[in-house]
Structure formats: structure tokens, C-alpha cells
Amino acid sequence: MIVIKTREEIELMRESALIVSKTLGMLAAEVQPGVTTLQLDKLAEEYIRDHGAEPGFLGLYDFPNTLCMSPNAQVVHGIPNNTPLQEGDIISIDCGALKNDFYGDHAYTFAVGEIDPATTQLLEITRASLYKGIAELKVGNRVGDVGYAIQQFTEAEGYGVVRELVGHGLGKKMHEDPEMPNYGRRGKGKKLIEGMVVAIEPMINMGTHRIKQLRDGWTILTQDGKPSAHFEHDVAIIDGKPEILSTFKYIHKALGIDSDEEDAYRQELLVV
Numbered sequence: 001m002i003v004i005k006t007r008e009e010i011e012l013m014r015e016s017a018l019i020v021s022k023t024l025g026m027l028a029a030e031v032q033p034g035v036t037t038l039q040l041d042k043l044a045e046e047y048i049r050d051h052g053a054e055p056g057f058l059g060l061y062d063f064p065n066t067l068c069m070s071p072n073a074q075v076v077h078g079i080p081n082n083t084p085l086q087e088g089d090i091i092s093i094d095c096g097a098l099k100n101d102f103y104g105d106h107a108y109t110f111a112v113g114e115i116d117p118a119t120t121q122l123l124e125i126t127r128a129s130l131y132k133g134i135a136e137l138k139v140g141n142r143v144g145d146v147g148y149a150i151q152q153f154t155e156a157e158g159y160g161v162v163r164e165l166v167g168h169g170l171g172k173k174m175h176e177d178p179e180m181p182n183y184g185r186r187g188k189g190k191k192l193i194e195g196m197v198v199a200i201e202p203m204i205n206m207g208t209h210r211i212k213q214l215r216d217g218w219t220i221l222t223q224d225g226k227p228s229a230h231f232e233h234d235v236a237i238i239d240g241k242p243e244i245l246s247t248f249k250y251i252h253k254a255l256g257i258d259s260d261e262e263d264a265y266r267q268e269l270l271v272v
């Protein structure tokens with residue numbers, strides 16, 4: 001069952017999403033060779049609590065930490081540890097926060113120092129695919145339209161779209177209906193409706209779409225050992241159109257990336 005949110009509830013959800021956005025922005029400056037994912041996890045937990053929220057993942061389904069930290073061939077759900085990040089790594093940081101009874105949940109894949117051109121392209125295409133999917137998130141469309149857009153765009157580059165893990169409805173629960181796969185067929189699946197809030201999160205592999213899971217019961221990684229990227233936004237449907245509640249602008253400010261890029265994507269959404 002899809003839980004529809006009122007305008008007031010969506011504004012509360014925007015607060016939760018922005019706490020995550022700011023946490024990721026704070027972390028962006030700390031992602032450097034030599035830092036461990038466990039150190040970053042502690043920083044994030046402190047930051048979230050200092051901002052009047054609670055970590056959304058900690059204890060959820062018994063997950064042991066505040067952040068899912070998934071470097072290189074890890075797709076998602078990696079557990080923070082004491083291994084230092086190295087120059088040339090990529091690291092997906094997925095963060096959740098709970099405030100006013102609503103969850104925020106979004107993610108960004110960071111480069112650690114300089115990375116090779118092929119991996120840079122994987123990050124850029126995956127981030128762009130997120131917006132391609134979001135552009136389809138409007139009344140009159142169906143769940144399959146979103147997945148189709150992401151799949152077409154990324155498979156055209158020869159990348160693999162992870163099947164087993166998907167985006168999801170978001171609200172007072174971290175995972176609500178509907179599931180939002182990053183693959184699909186035009187015009188298929190549940191109808192998209194006014195007032196729904198979803199997390200769109202393409203998980204895109206440089207090679208095969210196939211995955212495996214570590215014995216820790218959490219970590220998902222690519223079967224062929226090639227890198228995987230992951231970007232996620234929280235999006236509401238308001239006035240029939242997608243409204244992105246989270247933002248990468250704090251990350252991009254910290255990284256010195258021209259933040260007009262995100263605005264350009266948003267403009268693109270308006271004309272779709």
C-alpha cells in the first residue's frame with residue numbers, strides 16, 4: 001500500500017532529507033586517502049545527533065552503523081571498518097536520518113583523490129541516470145517508466161543495472177511501497193500518484209549486473225569485481241511533478257564542483 005503524504009508531511013520530510021544532505025556535505029570534505037570508513041561513520045553519527053535527528057540506519061534490521069559505506073566493487077550495504085581509504089578508490093556513502101517521525105535517505109559516490117577516467121565516467125553516468133529516472137516521476141506515468149529511463153541510459157554505456165536491490169517509497173518507514181527498480185518497461189507497474197515520496201537510487205556496475213553477498217550478511221558486491229556506483233535522492237510528487245527533497249549542493253560546495261550542474265538537471269526536469 002502506498003502511503004500518501006500531505007504537503008505538511010512533505011515539508012517535514014524535506015527537513016529529514018536536508019539533514020542527510022548536510023551530513024553528506026560535511027563528509028565530502030573528510031573523504032581523503034588514509035581516513036577509515038569507521039571514522040567517517042562516527043563523524044556522521046555525531047553530526048546527525050547534533051542536528052536534532054537520529055541515525056536512520058543504526059539498528060534498522062540490526063544494521064550496526066550510521067552509514068552504509070561501500071567502496072569500489074561493493075555496491076551497497078557495506079559496513080564501516082578500520083581499513084583506510086586509498087587514493088583512486090571510490091566510496092558510496094549511503095545515509096539515513098530520522099526526524100519528526102520521518103526518514104531521509106540518500107547517497108553519493110565519492111572519488112578518493114584522483115580516480116581513473118573509466119571510473120569517473122561510471123560516476124557521471126550513474127549520477128545523470130538518477131535525474132533521468134526522476135524526470136519520469138510524474139502523475140500519468142508508472143513505476144516502470146522510471147526504471148526504463150535509468151536502464152536505457154546506463155545500458156547504452158555498456159553498464160550493468162543491479163536487479164536485486166531497488167529504490168523504494170519513503171516516509172515513517174525507511175522502506176515503503178512501491179519498490180522502485182532501476183530497470184523496467186515503459187507503461188508497466190504501479191501508477192505514480194500525487195503526494196507519494198520515493199527514494200530513487202540507481203546502483204550501476206561497470207561490468208556485469210550480477211552481484212554477490214559477503215558472509216557478513218550485508219555487503220553486496222559485484223560478481224566480476226569491477227566497480228559499482230550509487231546515487232540516491234528523495235523525491236516527492238507535488239502538482240503532478242517531481243520535487244527533489246534532498247540536494248547534493250552541500251557536497252558539491254565542499255568538493256568545489258560547479259553547483260549549477262544540479263540546477264541544470266532540475267531545469268531539465270521542468271521541461272520534460
Ligand code: MG
Pocket residue numbers: 094095105106107201232
Ligand atoms: Mg539510501
Ligand code: MG
Pocket residue numbers: 105167168199201232
Ligand atoms: Mg534507499
